[in-house]
Amino acid sequence: EVVLTQSPGTLSLSPGERATLSCRASQSVSSGYLAWYQQKPGQAPRLLIYDASSRATGIPDRFSGSGSETDFTLTINRLEPEDFAVYFCQQYGTSPKTFGQGTKVEIK
Amino acid sequence: EVQLVESGGGLVKPGGSLRLSCLASGYSLSGYSMNWVRQAPGKGLEWVSSISSSGNYLYHADSLKGRFTTSRDNAKNSLYLQMNSLRAEDTAVYYCARGGLYCSGSSCNVIAFDIWGQGSMVTVSS
Numbered sequence: 001e002v003v004l005t006q007s008p009g010t011l012s013l014s015p016g017e018r019a020t021l022s023c024r025a026s027q028s029v030s031s032g033y034l035a036w037y038q039q040k041p042g043q044a045p046r047l048l049i050y051d052a053s054s055r056a057t058g059i060p061d062r063f064s065g066s067g068s069e070t071d072f073t074l075t076i077n078r079l080e081p082e083d084f085a086v087y088f089c090q091q092y093g094t095s096p097k098t099f100g101q102g103t104k105v106e107i108k
Numbered sequence: 109e110v111q112l113v114e115s116g117g118g119l120v121k122p123g124g125s126l127r128l129s130c131l132a133s134g135y136s137l138s139g140y141s142m143n144w145v146r147q148a149p150g151k152g153l154e155w156v157s158s159i160s161s162s163g164n165y166l167y168h169a170d171s172l173k174g175r176f177t178t179s180r181d182n183a184k185n186s187l188y189l190q191m192n193s194l195r196a197e198d199t200a201v202y203y204c205a206r207g208g209l210y211c212s213g214s215s216c217n218v219i220a221f222d223i224w225g226q227g228s229m230v231t232v233s234s
Contacts, residue, residue, distance in 0.1 A: 035220035037153075044203055044227055045145075045153065050220035088153055092207060092220050095167040097143070099153040 002027055002091050006100035012108040019076040021103045023089035028069045030093030036065055036074045039102075040085045048087075049074060079105070110134035110223055112204050117228030124194050128228055130187040130204030138182040141208030143221060144189050146200040154200075157189070158208050194232045201227040 003026040013019055023034070032052040037045035047056040049065035052072055062077040076083055084107050089100040116128040130142070144156040157168045157178040166178055177190040187204050207221035 031218070033218055033220075037221075039153075044224040045221075046224070047220055047222045050222070056220075056222065090153075090155075090221070093218060095158055096169055097155045097158060097208070097221075099145075099155060102152045 001096055002029065002094065002098050004089055004091060004098055004100035006087075006089060006103045008103060009101075010104045010106060012106050013079055014108045015079050015081055017079050019074075019079055019083070019105050021074040021076075021087055021089075021105075023067075023072040023074070023100050025070040025072070025091060029072075029091045032068055033091060033093030034065075034067070034072050035090045035092060036063075037088045037090065038083075038085050039088065045088065076105070081107075112206065112223055112225035114202065114204055114225040114228035117202065117230045119231045119233065120194055121234050122195060122232055124232075125190070125192045126194065126230060128189040128191070128202055128204075128230070130189075130225055132185045132187070132206075136182075137180065137185045137187070139212055140206050140210050140219075142180060142187045143205045143207060144176075144178060144187075145203045145205055145221070145224075146198075147203070147227075148197075148200045151200075156202070159187070160209065161211055191230070194230075196232050199230060199232050201229050203227045 005024045007022045034052045036049040039045045053065045064075045086102045086104045088102045114130050143158045159178045175193045179188045204225045205221040206223040
């Protein structure tokens with residue numbers, strides 16, 4: 001099983017700042033099949049990034065993903081008020097399709 | 109509009125059973141692998157199961173110890189999760205999600221979980 005560890009647990013930032021979220025895998029993620037999701041309270045997760053660096057349909061270009069093998073990063077440039085949420089990474093190349101524990105981006 | 113709608117959640121006593129359904133609309137379920145993901149109150153996301161487009165390949169989380177079974181009916185554009193011997197720790201919002209593998213003709217592609225239902229709450233309590 002691929003264990004994903006996200007850091008930090010909580011990120012306190014102000015609107016307009018840049019957020020950098022990390023996701024580390026216990027072993028190489030198959031073919032870079034790493035996704036990032038955003039979840040707001042009371043809502044289902046929403047796909048932001050797939051294949052480590054491709055933006056999903058309708059996702060603003062201030063969201064970007066990078067990384068390979070075991071180290072992945074989600075960067076949010078110029079945080080907007082609607083970006084304050086919880087973010088999860090997930091590997092979907094092999095079963096079980098594991099998730100990280102999440103990073104909460106909160107308003108400072 | 110492409111969407112998934114779950115139903116069947118509710119309050120059940122420990123040891124009881126429940127069957128969740130997920131109805132797809134706006135697209136055909138066939139060709140796509142489907143998944144169940146759950147989220148306990150205040151916790152993170154936990155992958156529960158995946159089922160191939162044909163229904164021939166099933167994967168369930170080891171932690172479930174065979175209590176849950178996933179199935180699908182492509183003719184009804186529906187996905188199901190049969191949950192038996194329910195425990196308090198199964199209390200969660202259960203989401204169905206499209207993703208894993210998409211096959212069209214002889215070509216298949218691995219895809220992320222791109223469409224999610226709104227979730228169905230399951231509460232296990234006496």
